[in-house]
Amino acid sequence: MKKLSTFFGLFLMTGICYLSAQTVPNNGFESWTNVTTVNTWKSNSNSVNYIRQSTDKRSGNYAAQIVSSAADLSGSAGNISGILTLGNVNLTTQSVSGGIPISSKPTEFHGYYKYTAGNGGENMIVTVTMTKWTGSSRLTLANQTFASPVGQSITTYTLFSVPLTYNPTTITPDTFNITFRSSQASSAVLGTMLLIDDLAFTTATEVAESNTFMPSMWPNPANENVFINLNGEEYDITVINMIGQTVLLSKTNKEVTSIETSNLPIGIYYVNAENNLHKYSLKLLINR
Numbered sequence: 001m002k003k004l005s006t007f008f009g010l011f012l013m014t015g016i017c018y019l020s021a022q023t024v025p026n027n028g029f030e031s032w033t034n035v036t037t038v039n040t041w042k043s044n045s046n047s048v049n050y051i052r053q054s055t056d057k058r059s060g061n062y063a064a065q066i067v068s069s070a071a072d073l074s075g076s077a078g079n080i081s082g083i084l085t086l087g088n089v090n091l092t093t094q095s096v097s098g099g100i101p102i103s104s105k106p107t108e109f110h111g112y113y114k115y116t117a118g119n120g121g122e123n124m125i126v127t128v129t130m131t132k133w134t135g136s137s138r139l140t141l142a143n144q145t146f147a148s149p150v151g152q153s154i155t156t157y158t159l160f161s162v163p164l165t166y167n168p169t170t171i172t173p174d175t176f177n178i179t180f181r182s183s184q185a186s187s188a189v190l191g192t193m194l195l196i197d198d199l200a201f202t203t204a205t206e207v208a209e210s211n212t213f214m215p216s217m218w219p220n221p222a223n224e225n226v227f228i229n230l231n232g233e234e235y236d237i238t239v240i241n242m243i244g245q246t247v248l249l250s251k252t253n254k255e256v257t258s259i260e261t262s263n264l265p266i267g268i269y270y271v272n273a274e275n276n277l278h279k280y281s282l283k284l285l286i287n288r
Contacts, residue, residue: 050082068188081183099177106201118189130173
Protein backbone atom coordinates (compact mmCIF):
# COMPACT_ATOMS: atom_id res chain seq x y z
CA MET A 1 0.00 0.00 0.00
CA LYS A 2 1.26 3.45 -0.88
CA LYS A 3 2.26 5.88 1.82
CA LEU A 4 0.33 9.11 2.25
CA SER A 5 1.90 12.18 0.66
CA THR A 6 0.80 15.75 1.26
CA PHE A 7 1.09 19.12 2.91
CA PHE A 8 -1.69 19.94 5.36
CA GLY A 9 -3.39 23.28 5.82
CA LEU A 10 -5.91 22.67 8.58
CA PHE A 11 -9.20 24.52 8.44
CA LEU A 12 -10.89 22.79 11.34
CA MET A 13 -12.89 24.03 14.33
CA THR A 14 -14.96 22.13 16.88
CA GLY A 15 -17.91 20.53 15.11
CA ILE A 16 -16.70 21.65 11.67
CA CYS A 17 -15.04 19.59 8.94
CA TYR A 18 -13.52 20.85 5.69
CA LEU A 19 -15.28 18.82 2.98
CA SER A 20 -15.55 18.75 -0.77
CA ALA A 21 -19.23 19.29 -1.63
CA GLN A 22 -20.81 21.24 -4.51
CA THR A 23 -19.53 19.99 -7.86
CA VAL A 24 -18.44 22.36 -10.62
CA PRO A 25 -19.99 20.99 -13.84
CA ASN A 26 -17.54 19.82 -16.51
CA ASN A 27 -14.79 20.92 -14.13
CA GLY A 28 -12.01 19.26 -16.12
CA PHE A 29 -13.32 20.45 -19.50
CA GLU A 30 -13.47 16.92 -20.85
CA SER A 31 -16.88 17.32 -22.55
CA TRP A 32 -17.13 19.41 -25.75
CA THR A 33 -19.74 19.74 -28.49
CA ASN A 34 -16.94 20.72 -30.88
CA VAL A 35 -13.47 22.25 -30.53
CA THR A 36 -14.89 25.73 -29.84
CA THR A 37 -17.94 24.84 -27.69
CA VAL A 38 -17.43 23.40 -24.21
CA ASN A 39 -20.49 21.76 -22.69
CA THR A 40 -22.27 23.49 -19.74
CA TRP A 41 -20.15 26.64 -20.11
CA LYS A 42 -20.91 29.69 -22.28
CA SER A 43 -18.68 32.25 -23.95
CA ASN A 44 -18.78 35.55 -25.81
CA SER A 45 -18.28 33.78 -29.14
CA ASN A 46 -20.18 35.13 -32.09
CA SER A 47 -18.25 35.37 -35.36
CA VAL A 48 -14.99 35.05 -33.40
CA ASN A 49 -13.95 31.97 -31.42
CA TYR A 50 -12.58 33.10 -28.04
CA ILE A 51 -12.85 29.59 -26.53
CA ARG A 52 -10.99 26.56 -27.84
CA GLN A 53 -10.39 22.99 -26.80
CA SER A 54 -6.74 22.48 -25.82
CA THR A 55 -4.66 19.34 -25.33
CA ASP A 56 -2.25 21.41 -23.22
CA LYS A 57 -3.99 20.13 -20.10
CA ARG A 58 -3.13 19.52 -16.45
CA SER A 59 -5.02 16.20 -16.31
CA GLY A 60 -7.40 14.17 -18.46
CA ASN A 61 -7.52 14.88 -22.19
CA TYR A 62 -8.36 18.57 -22.46
CA ALA A 63 -8.27 22.01 -20.88
CA ALA A 64 -10.18 25.17 -21.86
CA GLN A 65 -8.23 27.83 -23.74
CA ILE A 66 -9.54 31.42 -23.57
CA VAL A 67 -8.00 34.08 -25.81
CA SER A 68 -8.29 37.82 -26.28
CA SER A 69 -9.06 38.53 -29.91
CA ALA A 70 -10.53 40.96 -32.37
CA ALA A 71 -14.13 41.89 -31.67
CA ASP A 72 -15.08 41.12 -35.29
CA LEU A 73 -13.54 39.43 -38.30
CA SER A 74 -12.44 42.73 -39.84
CA GLY A 75 -10.58 43.86 -36.72
CA SER A 76 -12.10 47.34 -37.01
CA ALA A 77 -13.97 47.10 -33.69
CA GLY A 78 -10.84 46.61 -31.59
CA ASN A 79 -9.90 43.69 -29.36
CA ILE A 80 -11.81 42.22 -26.42
CA SER A 81 -11.22 39.64 -23.73
CA GLY A 82 -12.40 36.10 -24.12
CA ILE A 83 -15.04 35.13 -21.54
CA LEU A 84 -16.02 31.69 -20.24
CA THR A 85 -18.88 31.51 -17.74
CA LEU A 86 -21.62 29.33 -16.29
CA GLY A 87 -24.02 32.25 -16.75
CA ASN A 88 -24.97 34.33 -19.78
CA VAL A 89 -22.92 36.88 -21.73
CA ASN A 90 -24.38 40.09 -23.14
CA LEU A 91 -22.52 40.35 -26.46
CA THR A 92 -23.07 44.10 -26.64
CA THR A 93 -21.82 45.07 -23.19
CA GLN A 94 -19.67 41.97 -22.52
CA SER A 95 -21.33 41.76 -19.11
CA VAL A 96 -22.20 38.47 -17.41
CA SER A 97 -25.37 37.50 -15.52
CA GLY A 98 -27.24 34.45 -14.25
CA GLY A 99 -25.71 31.15 -13.19
CA ILE A 100 -26.73 27.63 -12.17
CA PRO A 101 -28.36 26.19 -9.02
CA ILE A 102 -26.51 25.52 -5.77
CA SER A 103 -27.67 24.31 -2.36
CA SER A 104 -24.53 24.70 -0.25
CA LYS A 105 -22.12 27.44 0.87
CA PRO A 106 -18.66 26.76 -0.57
CA THR A 107 -15.84 28.38 1.37
CA GLU A 108 -13.36 28.35 -1.50
CA PHE A 109 -13.08 27.89 -5.25
CA HIS A 110 -9.82 26.75 -6.81
CA GLY A 111 -8.29 25.39 -9.98
CA TYR A 112 -5.17 25.49 -12.13
CA TYR A 113 -4.16 27.93 -14.85
CA LYS A 114 -1.46 28.87 -17.35
CA TYR A 115 -1.28 32.36 -18.81
CA THR A 116 0.37 34.18 -21.71
CA ALA A 117 0.24 37.90 -20.97
CA GLY A 118 0.81 39.19 -24.50
CA ASN A 119 2.70 42.44 -25.00
CA GLY A 120 0.73 44.66 -22.63
CA GLY A 121 -0.10 45.05 -18.96
CA GLU A 122 -2.56 42.16 -19.09
CA ASN A 123 -3.80 39.69 -16.50
CA MET A 124 -6.51 37.06 -16.22
CA ILE A 125 -9.31 37.23 -13.70
CA VAL A 126 -11.81 34.73 -12.32
CA THR A 127 -14.94 35.89 -10.50
CA VAL A 128 -17.16 33.71 -8.30
CA THR A 129 -20.63 35.02 -7.41
CA MET A 130 -23.20 33.53 -5.01
CA THR A 131 -26.77 34.89 -5.04
CA LYS A 132 -30.20 34.22 -3.51
CA TRP A 133 -33.67 35.05 -4.83
CA THR A 134 -35.58 36.70 -1.97
CA GLY A 135 -38.99 36.65 -3.64
CA SER A 136 -38.73 40.17 -5.01
CA SER A 137 -35.06 40.64 -5.91
CA ARG A 138 -31.79 38.76 -6.22
CA LEU A 139 -29.41 39.25 -3.30
CA THR A 140 -25.66 38.98 -3.87
CA LEU A 141 -24.18 37.06 -0.92
CA ALA A 142 -20.61 36.64 -2.15
CA ASN A 143 -18.62 38.11 -5.02
CA GLN A 144 -14.88 37.41 -4.92
CA THR A 145 -12.13 37.37 -7.52
CA PHE A 146 -8.64 36.12 -8.25
CA ALA A 147 -6.41 38.04 -10.65
CA SER A 148 -3.04 36.92 -11.94
CA PRO A 149 -0.01 39.24 -11.64
CA VAL A 150 -0.23 42.07 -14.19
CA GLY A 151 1.94 41.54 -17.26
CA GLN A 152 3.30 38.19 -16.02
CA SER A 153 3.08 34.97 -18.00
CA ILE A 154 2.58 31.72 -16.07
CA THR A 155 4.25 28.94 -18.07
CA THR A 156 3.31 25.89 -15.96
CA TYR A 157 -0.06 24.96 -14.48
CA THR A 158 -0.33 26.90 -11.23
CA LEU A 159 -2.88 26.72 -8.45
CA PHE A 160 -5.25 29.65 -7.93
CA SER A 161 -7.67 30.02 -5.02
CA VAL A 162 -10.73 32.23 -4.43
CA PRO A 163 -11.80 32.30 -0.74
CA LEU A 164 -15.54 32.98 -0.42
CA THR A 165 -17.08 35.13 2.30
CA TYR A 166 -20.83 35.67 2.70
CA ASN A 167 -22.87 38.66 3.82
CA PRO A 168 -25.18 37.97 5.50
CA THR A 169 -23.69 34.73 6.76
CA THR A 170 -27.08 33.23 7.69
CA ILE A 171 -28.38 32.82 4.12
CA THR A 172 -27.52 29.92 1.78
CA PRO A 173 -27.28 30.83 -1.92
CA ASP A 174 -29.50 29.23 -4.55
CA THR A 175 -27.44 30.27 -7.61
CA PHE A 176 -23.75 30.55 -8.37
CA ASN A 177 -21.69 31.71 -11.31
CA ILE A 178 -18.02 31.38 -12.25
CA THR A 179 -16.55 33.66 -14.91
CA PHE A 180 -13.08 33.59 -16.45
CA ARG A 181 -11.72 36.49 -18.51
CA SER A 182 -8.45 36.27 -20.44
CA SER A 183 -7.77 40.01 -20.19
CA GLN A 184 -8.66 43.02 -18.07
CA ALA A 185 -7.30 45.85 -20.19
CA SER A 186 -9.83 48.25 -21.73
CA SER A 187 -8.42 47.34 -25.14
CA ALA A 188 -7.25 43.74 -24.95
CA VAL A 189 -3.91 42.77 -26.46
CA LEU A 190 -3.82 40.10 -29.16
CA GLY A 191 -1.85 37.04 -28.08
CA THR A 192 -3.21 37.01 -24.53
CA MET A 193 -4.18 33.42 -23.69
CA LEU A 194 -5.54 31.67 -20.58
CA LEU A 195 -5.63 27.91 -20.01
CA ILE A 196 -7.75 26.51 -17.15
CA ASP A 197 -8.30 22.99 -15.81
CA ASP A 198 -9.31 20.95 -12.74
CA LEU A 199 -11.79 23.29 -11.02
CA ALA A 200 -13.36 22.52 -7.63
CA PHE A 201 -15.26 23.96 -4.67
CA THR A 202 -14.59 23.24 -1.02
CA THR A 203 -17.40 23.57 1.53
CA ALA A 204 -17.36 23.71 5.34
CA THR A 205 -20.08 21.41 6.65
CA GLU A 206 -21.32 20.99 10.19
CA VAL A 207 -20.75 17.60 11.81
CA ALA A 208 -23.07 16.36 14.55
CA GLU A 209 -20.57 15.51 17.25
CA SER A 210 -19.31 17.12 20.45
CA ASN A 211 -15.75 15.89 20.14
CA THR A 212 -13.34 18.65 21.19
CA PHE A 213 -10.11 17.01 20.00
CA MET A 214 -8.60 18.59 16.91
CA PRO A 215 -5.79 16.92 14.94
CA SER A 216 -2.52 18.78 14.59
CA MET A 217 -0.14 18.53 11.61
CA TRP A 218 3.37 19.73 10.86
CA PRO A 219 5.43 20.99 9.06
CA ASN A 220 3.30 23.30 7.00
CA PRO A 221 3.99 23.27 4.06
CA ALA A 222 5.55 19.81 3.66
CA ASN A 223 8.15 18.56 1.24
CA GLU A 224 9.34 15.05 2.11
CA ASN A 225 7.23 14.18 5.19
CA VAL A 226 4.44 15.50 7.36
CA PHE A 227 3.23 14.38 10.79
CA ILE A 228 -0.35 14.15 12.00
CA ASN A 229 -1.51 13.74 15.60
CA LEU A 230 -4.70 11.67 15.85
CA ASN A 231 -4.53 11.14 19.63
CA GLY A 232 -3.68 7.42 19.42
CA GLU A 233 -7.09 6.31 18.15
CA GLU A 234 -7.45 3.99 15.17
CA TYR A 235 -8.42 5.80 11.96
CA ASP A 236 -8.89 4.96 8.31
CA ILE A 237 -7.16 7.67 6.31
CA THR A 238 -8.11 8.51 2.72
CA VAL A 239 -6.42 11.06 0.47
CA ILE A 240 -8.52 12.53 -2.35
CA ASN A 241 -7.24 14.75 -5.12
CA MET A 242 -8.95 17.87 -6.44
CA ILE A 243 -11.00 16.02 -9.06
CA GLY A 244 -12.40 13.54 -6.55
CA GLN A 245 -10.07 10.59 -7.12
CA THR A 246 -8.86 8.53 -4.13
CA VAL A 247 -5.09 8.48 -4.50
CA LEU A 248 -3.96 6.98 -1.18
CA LEU A 249 -5.38 4.79 1.62
CA SER A 250 -3.94 3.90 5.03
CA LYS A 251 -4.75 2.96 8.62
CA THR A 252 -3.15 4.24 11.81
CA ASN A 253 -3.50 3.77 15.56
CA LYS A 254 -0.42 5.75 16.52
CA GLU A 255 -0.57 8.99 18.44
CA VAL A 256 1.67 10.63 15.83
CA THR A 257 1.72 9.20 12.32
CA SER A 258 4.53 9.99 9.90
CA ILE A 259 3.29 10.50 6.34
CA GLU A 260 5.61 10.58 3.35
CA THR A 261 5.01 13.56 1.05
CA SER A 262 7.51 13.01 -1.74
CA ASN A 263 5.46 11.15 -4.37
CA LEU A 264 2.28 13.10 -5.10
CA PRO A 265 2.24 16.04 -7.53
CA ILE A 266 2.08 19.62 -6.29
CA GLY A 267 -1.51 20.72 -5.64
CA ILE A 268 -4.50 20.65 -3.31
CA TYR A 269 -5.72 17.40 -1.73
CA TYR A 270 -8.19 16.41 0.99
CA VAL A 271 -7.36 13.98 3.80
CA ASN A 272 -10.23 12.21 5.56
CA ALA A 273 -9.51 10.53 8.92
CA GLU A 274 -12.49 8.45 10.05
CA ASN A 275 -13.42 5.83 12.65
CA ASN A 276 -16.70 4.67 14.24
CA LEU A 277 -16.95 7.80 16.40
CA HIS A 278 -15.30 10.68 14.58
CA LYS A 279 -14.54 12.02 11.15
CA TYR A 280 -12.08 14.79 10.28
CA SER A 281 -11.55 16.19 6.82
CA LEU A 282 -8.43 18.28 6.28
CA LYS A 283 -7.44 20.48 3.40
CA LEU A 284 -3.87 19.89 2.27
CA LEU A 285 -1.43 21.09 -0.31
CA ILE A 286 1.82 19.71 -1.66
CA ASN A 287 4.16 22.61 -2.35
CA ARG A 288 7.83 22.20 -3.19
